[in-house]
Amino acid sequence: MDSSTTPGGRSRREATRQKLYEAAVTLIAEQGFSATTVDEIAERAGVAKGTVYYNFASKSVLFEELLRHGVGLLTASLREAAERTARGGGTRVDALDAMIRAGLVFIDRYPAFTQLYVAELWRTNRAWQSTLLVVRQEAVAVVEGVLREGIEHGEFSDEIDVQLTAAALVGMVLVAALDWQAFQPERSLDDVHAALSRLLQGRVSGTGRGTG
Amino acid sequence: MDSSTTPGGRSRREATRQKLYEAAVTLIAEQGFSATTVDEIAERAGVAKGTVYYNFASKSVLFEELLRHGVGLLTASLREAAERTARGGGTRVDALDAMIRAGLVFIDRYPAFTQLYVAELWRTNRAWQSTLLVVRQEAVAVVEGVLREGIEHGEFSDEIDVQLTAAALVGMVLVAALDWQAFQPERSLDDVHAALSRLLQGRVSGTGRGTG
DNA sequence: TCTTTTGAACTGACTGGTCAGTGCAAAAGC
DNA sequence: GCTTTTGCACTGACCAGTCAGTTCAAAAGA
Numbered sequence: 065m066d067s068s069t070t071p072g073g074r075s076r077r078e079a080t081r082q083k084l085y086e087a088a089v090t091l092i093a094e095q096g097f098s099a100t101t102v103d104e105i106a107e108r109a110g111v112a113k114g115t116v117y118y119n120f121a122s123k124s125v126l127f128e129e130l131l132r133h134g135v136g137l138l139t140a141s142l143r144e145a146a147e148r149t150a151r152g153g154g155t156r157v158d159a160l161d162a163m164i165r166a167g168l169v170f171i172d173r174y175p176a177f178t179q180l181y182v183a184e185l186w187r188t189n190r191a192w193q194s195t196l197l198v199v200r201q202e203a204v205a206v207v208e209g210v211l212r213e214g215i216e217h218g219e220f221s222d223e224i225d226v227q228l229t230a231a232a233l234v235g236m237v238l239v240a241a242l243d244w245q246a247f248q249p250e251r252s253l254d255d256v257h258a259a260l261s262r263l264l265q266g267r268v269s270g271t272g273r274g275t276g
Numbered sequence: 277m278d279s280s281t282t283p284g285g286r287s288r289r290e291a292t293r294q295k296l297y298e299a300a301v302t303l304i305a306e307q308g309f310s311a312t313t314v315d316e317i318a319e320r321a322g323v324a325k326g327t328v329y330y331n332f333a334s335k336s337v338l339f340e341e342l343l344r345h346g347v348g349l350l351t352a353s354l355r356e357a358a359e360r361t362a363r364g365g366g367t368r369v370d371a372l373d374a375m376i377r378a379g380l381v382f383i384d385r386y387p388a389f390t391q392l393y394v395a396e397l398w399r400t401n402r403a404w405q406s407t408l409l410v411v412r413q414e415a416v417a418v419v420e421g422v423l424r425e426g427i428e429h430g431e432f433s434d435e436i437d438v439q440l441t442a443a444a445l446v447g448m449v450l451v452a453a454l455d456w457q458a459f460q461p462e463r464s465l466d467d468v469h470a471a472l473s474r475l476l477q478g479r480v481s482g483t484g485r486g487t488g
Numbered sequence: 489t490c491t492t493t494t495g496a497a498c499t500g501a502c503t504g505g506t507c508a509g510t511g512c513a514a515a516a517g518c
Numbered sequence: 519g520c521t522t523t524t525g526c527a528c529t530g531a532c533c534a535g536t537c538a539g540t541t542c543a544a545a546a547g548a
Contacts, residue, residue: 076527094400098310101503112529117505119527157481183395186454189306214481224480227460228452228471235451236444242398243443251440259440266478268436269369269426288492288547313537324494326541331492335538 081119083109085130093176096183097127128192131184134177135199141166142206156214157265163207164237164260168253171241182238204230236260293331295321297342305388308395309339340404343396346389347411353378354418368426369477375419376449376472380465383453394450416442448472 087108091100102123106113120126145166149159171178185196207230214220237260244256262268299321303312314335318325332338357378361371383390397408419442426432449472456468474480 080527095402096308096310096395096399098308102505103503113505114507114529115527118529123504179398182398183308186391186394186458187306187308220480221474224474225467225471228456228463228468229475229480231455232448232452232472232475235447235449237447238451239447240440240444244440246398248439255437256440259437260444262433262436263441263444265481268432268441269477292493314539315537324496325539326495327493329539330494 077119080109080111080115083111084116084119084126085133088126088130089134089174089180090176092127092130093179093183097123124191128195130177131181131192131195132199134174134181135203137174138167138170139199139203139206141170142203146206146210156210156217156219159210160207160214160233160264161261163210164233164264165253165257167234167237168241168257168260171238171245172253175242175245178238178242182242204234207233233264236263289331292321292323292327295323296328296331296338297345300338300342301346301386301392302388304339304342305391305395309335336403340407342389343393343404343407344411346386346393347415349386350379350382351411351415351418353382354415358418358422368422368429368431371422372419372426372445372476373473375422376445376476377465377469379446379449380453380469380472383450383457384465387454387457390450390454394454416446419445445476448475 084105088100088105091104091108102116103113105126106116109116116123116126120129142163145162146159149162154162184190184192185200187193190196208226211220211224211226211230215222215224215226240256240260244251296317300312300317303316303320314328315325317338318328321328328338332341354375357374358371361374366374396402396404397412399405402408420438423432423436423438423442427434427436427438452468452472456463
């Protein structure tokens with residue numbers, strides 16, 4: 065007896081899980097994990113509470129798999145941006161710039177997930193801590209990789225600290241993007257990208273008047 | 277009962293509130309607001325539950341006043357750093373650099389508060405949202421002020437976007453510092469500061485080898 | 489005396505998780 | 519073709535436990 069597949073080919077169960085992810089991500093982003101009830105998630109997803117527990121062992125497990133799912137998308141997008149730049153003969157700075165844009169596009173598309181991720185990342189003693197650490201490392205490693213390559217090829221100063229610089233770059237994009245979403249949503253992605261590019265390339269200090 | 281006399285003329289009540297802040301900040305940083313119970317806060321502070329409600333109208337109010345208290349300290353510290361640099365005849369870049377350091381010192385001293393603040397900042401529809409917005413603006417305004425002065429005096433390019441750049445700088449410091457605390461606590465504050473200074477001053481790209 | 493704290497009991501609302509039962513589409517049997 | 523069986527996916531009422539907030543008499547502190 066094969067598990068039923070919907071006309072689209074994706075299993076019914078998979079579709080339900082997707083609905084639950086989407087419901088959970090916005091609710092948890094707004095209220096936090098503990099303040100969000102399983103009843104709410106089920107209601108927003110349009111399924112019964114029992115369905116949540118049929119698909120996930122617990123509320124925590126649902127959240128963990130949601131984290132894995134979301135950061136997986138980001139990591140893939142960052143890798144793709146870096147590789148595309150490399151293939152196109154761009155410099156490592158170009159790659160970093162492309163990754164900044166990929167990050168902005170991701171945050172623009174999944175703002176709730178980003179909020180939720182930031183809110184949970186530095187917490188300690190939580191059940192999903194180890195999961196979070198793993199997926200975080202996968203994403204940051206992409207940035208660190210490009211920085212390391214850049215140093216090897218003399219594109220970046222060999223005095224930069226790869227880990228700290230990568231973290232700082234991620235933070236730059238993260239906070240700028242979240243502020244953009246929250247306080248100036250009318251700005252275009254290009255605007256935000258331009259501002260961050262400028263910072264990345266050190267075109268802030270110095271009287272540089274016309275680089276436009 | 278431990279008769280801790282109140283030194284410096286601080287009222288007994290104020291001392292109790294301080295103990296409650298300290299207890300609440302670590303618990304909420306670790307677990308989040310909703311997952312932290314008033315009983316836990318009281319126990320960690322070493323007071324009775326009734327005392328919490330004698331000093332604060334509710335759990336939410338305790339949290340709001342905690343936010344105000346904490347961000348107030350940060351804002352004061354940032355202002356002090358900027359003014360000290362200005363008085364000492366430093367440039368605006370120097371002021372920004374001093375503020376980065378002040379930010380790092382603050383996060384180093386109150387890591388739990390920082391975690392809690394980051395976790396709550398971009399949430400929507402929360403009771404303390406408006407409080408958070410106000411105190412955030414006070415802090416960011418200090419950075420924006422220095423950027424604006426820098427543009428006026430030709431120290432910074434007039435093409436930079438003040439709001440976005442300020443947010444990006446804050447994010448840079450915030451994320452780098454939290455990563456430092458969480459993943460490389462053995463590093464010195466000077467190390468972290470040096471890495472961020474380099475990024476601020478655009479000494480990352482370019483083969484720049486010796487700025488020792 | 490007046491303020492502050494204590495500590496335990498209590499309430500009422502809410503929540504994560506459970507479980508016996510339902511619906512249904514494909515497979516099996518005839 | 520048609521009936522019966524199978525088992526996945528889902529349902530929703532229910533339960534046992536938890537928590538914010540209240541109350542208050544009594545004690546401690548200043």
